Amino acid sequence: MRKLTRFGIFTISCLVFAGCSSTKNLKPGQVLYTGAEVKINPDSSGRIDDEKDVRNTLKGKTRPKPNKSILGIKYKLFFYNLAGEPKKPKGFRHWLRTKMGEPPVLLSEVKLKYNNDVLTSYLISEGYLQSVVTGDTVVKGKKGKAIYTAQTGDRYKINSVSFPKDSSNLTNIINENKENTLLKAGDFYDLDNYKNERIRIDNDLKENGYFYFNPDYLIMQVDSTIGKSLVDVRVNLKNIAPDAGIKPYSIKNINIYPTYSLRRDSMLRKLEPVKYNDFNIYDNRNTFKPRVFDRLVFFKKGERYNRTDHNRSLNRMVNIGAFQGVKAEFLPLDSFNNDELDLNIYLTPLKKNSLSFSVTGTSKSNNFVGSEVKLTQTTRNLFRGAEILEVSASGGFETQVSGKSNGLNSYSFTTEAKLTFPRFIVPFFKPESTNAFIPKTIASVSYQLLNRGSLYSLNSFKGEYGYSFKENQYKEHVFNPISVNFVQPIVDEARRQALYDSIPGLNYTLQKQFIIGSNYNFTYTNQMEEERRNNMYINGSVETGGNVWGLFAKTNEFGDRTVLDVPISQFVRLEADVRNYFKLNKKVTWANRLNLGYGYAYGNSSSLPFVRQFFAGGSNDIRAFKARSLGPGTYKVPDNIRFADQGGDIKAMFNTELRFKLVSVLHGALFADAGNIWLRNEDTGDGTAQNPGRPGSGFKFKNALNELAVGTGAGLRVDATIFVIRLDVAFPIRKPYLPEGQRWVTDQVDFGNKTWRKENLIYNIGIGYPF
Structure with a gap:
């Protein structure tokens, strides 16, 4: 005292x-x-x-x-x-x-x-x-x-709004869209609304060919003399508006320079162009197939200029991933004396080949690796259609350290080849996309070796064919109608049975697995809008295995559908990941995540295949518990097990984290995590002493909240923008495997007690934020 x-x-x-x-x-x-x-x-x-x-x-x-x-x-x-x-x-x-x-x-x-x-x-x-x-x-x-x-005096309101009365084409367009006006009778006078109304009218005119129109050509005349704190607003065209600004323009010639540089400017302009549809293509190297530009340029000869096609064309040329420089130039013919424009498009290609190195961190706990380094070789315009081939090799790790055990480490090596076509490739069908984003067809093959210390390894071979397309800047869809995954475990035969006896449930997972099915992923995010105070990220996925494709599999003597004598996995897997980032001020952000998952196995399978199961505990998950050691349900893995690998069919997780800047690139965090996993059906084992099952592992909705684990802690992050190194220390405050009534352990927290620290403190090392 x-x-x-x-x-x-x-x-x-x-x-x-x-x-x-x-x-x-x-x-x-x-x-x-x-x-x-x-x-x-x-x-x-x-x-x-x-x-x-x-x-x-x-x-x-x-x-x-x-x-x-x-x-x-x-x-x-x-x-x-x-x-x-x-x-x-x-x-x-x-x-x-x-x-x-x-x-x-x-x-x-x-x-x-x-x-x-x-x-x-x-x-x-x-x-x-x-x-x-x-x-x-x-x-x-x-x-x-x-x-x-x-x-202040009284605050004035709008009494009436009027628009130009003459019969010119320009004023007709203004009047056709006046129902969309931002100026409404009864609203308060607001200068920002007047400015935005001029921008709205300018956008309407740009959509109808008025390329040289400017919002400054409009004037908002406000009459505040009518009394009763009211104003009349009249929208008019200024007399000083130039002729070029008040007439619509059409497209005359479309000239494309696919390999443009300042050094080659004069030489390119002297070339005889290749005429393809409405385009004049100046490219003596024949770098791109002419049909590529059908998907990039939305303008046609003779049509009126409009801002939508202008923006869509620019966005597609930027997002196709083939050009480092993009410029669209609209030039009037005959110095504004007529109403036609030439469109010149200057494109500077990226290098054919490039090599990149990256350091990343995963954010989904059902991935094995928490952080990885990756080397990628990129070859662009492989078949002269702006295709991209990426061949990569990566190595990763996930580690946690607690006071009573050595580091719990997983290592992985992955190699992947991915070929991206900037269009939809669908048999017997030619879908068209007209938004600002390039649709993509992606074919990939990969191999991953996962090493779990001296216990076992997994060889995973995967191939996918599918489509990726953005609905707009916020929404992205990925659909893979064909996804094949073959998993071959490597276990020392002399230790196999001892391993199964020591880690209940592992005998179901360390088996050959053949997954052939389809998957769909949807992502919504507005995180690119940094000026927003509240940002959202939503990801939802559904995957099926062994349904339609299982019809082509053979049936063995046990009634299982097999491919290459390996039973195929049959399941449906759903997952949702919702995140919210709320900026309390410039230096403090409150981040939250809700992650829910549900898997239903049928036919050949009694549970989800191991590489599709949900896990709880780990550096990007519930950080107060060892990686993949939590659950299922109220079941607890024996303390002497280093690699628990307790997977489940159902997952519920909630994370909340207060992130704040300390000084320079050093940031801090206070967090709490809650959640668990469950099996859809209780694991009862076979009734023997060697396989007693996992009591409490089954999911019951009425018991779910009472079976959640809760942990809390603090962390330091070095956030240098291009990479983030993270150290979190966490400890449990609720242990679901304890008897009911004893699961909250906040009264046992004692940082001064060496034994408590050894049994409860978990140190998480990672790259990137946990979510």
Whole structure:
């Protein structure tokens, strides 16, 4: 208690010292600026809507900003004063003063008239057309603040909106789409809406050939003299709009330069073009087949220009993955005297061959490897149709370390060849896609060797043929109608039975497995919109094995359908992964994930094949438990088992993590994980002592919540943008394998106890964020 009291006195003393030191180095006559205060209609009983938000917005627009503070302590100014004037422009004192500290912000830096104008302008833009803001300063000792008083008056609303009345083609287009106007009678006057309305009209005109039109050619005339705090809005075309801006243009010639560079510019223009459909192709090297451009360029000769085809063409040329430079140039014929444009497309190809190296981390716990390094050889335009061949080799690892055991490690080696065609290839059918994204047909083959220490290894051979296409920038679909996976386990025969006896359920998984089926994956994400405060990621997948393709398999003497004398796996597997990233501020993000999975095995199979099972525990999963050691259900693997490999047919998992920036590239995290896996049917074994089954492994909906494991912990991450290295330490606070009523173990947490630390602390090392 005495130590705690001393610590409290020391802390309070530091805070008092930091507060007092903020003004001690000021020169005579200098006053420290402490910030702005905003008052709205203080002498009136009338209140405005959202007054608190408006006041905070006005305060945020004042300049300068006062020195940064936490709990009223100007910590950066404290460091600045603590460092003093350094004798040379380097060293610790210079770093502390310039990097950790900041000089005092003085009241003399406040420009009242400038701030008055800025705040008044903002209020007018929000509809307070009669508003006036006046500012003054108040000084107390060596500190001072600015006080701004806003008299807003009434907020004006729109009474009516009218559009041009003449009969020109341009105004007809404006009037045809006026139902989509952003200016509605009864809405508050809002300057941003007027700006956006001009952009909306410009978009409508661009879709109808008005290539040179500009939103600045429109004027919004506002009449505020009609009384009752109402305004009439008239949308008109400015008289200064040039002739080129108010007439529609059509496409004359489409010239494509597929191997363009500045060095070859003059030579390419002298070539005799290859004429293909509506295109003139200038390429003496015949680098691409002409039909490639049918899928890239949406314009046709003689049609009117429109912005949709313009954007779709650019997006496709960028996303096809064959060009490092893309430029579309629209040039008027005869210096704007007629209404035709030539379209010149300049494309600079990427190198034919390239070699890349990457370091990545997996995020799904049913993958074996937590992190991997990958070397990829890429060959582009393989058959002159913008195809891409990627041949890669990768090695990965997943590791956890706890106080009572050695590191639990898995190693893998994978090699893969993937050939991507930038179009749909479907037998007897030629589907067309007209959106901005290139559809892809992908054929791949791969081999993976997974090593689980000295216990066993798995050889996995896989081949897939399917399609990948983006519905828009947020939604992506991947459909593989053909997916074949053959898994060959390698187990020391002398140790096989002992291994099966020590790890219940392993005898069902370490068997030859032949999976032939189909799969579909859907992904939605808006994470590319970094300006959003709330981002989402949703992934859903469904996979079937041995259904349609199983009809072509042979039946052996046991009634099993087989291929190459190996029974095929028959199952349906569903999984959903939903993530939310909420930015509390610029430096703090609250991340959440919900991961659900369900598998149904039938026919030949009593459970999902091992490489399709769900697992719980691990560095990207429920981090307070060893990799794949949790479950199924309330079953607990004996402590002496290093590699548990407890798979299940059903999974439920929830993760929540508070991520925050500490300093530079060093980030911290506080997290909690909850979840478990279950078998669809209880594993009862065969009734022998060698195979007693796994009591409590079956799923019962009414018991599911009571059988969840919960862990919590903290982590450090080095986030250098191009890679993330992660160290998390976690411990369980709920153990589902304990008797009911004893599963919460928060009362047993004791960091000072060596035995507790040895039995409960789990260290997770990984590359990339866990989700």
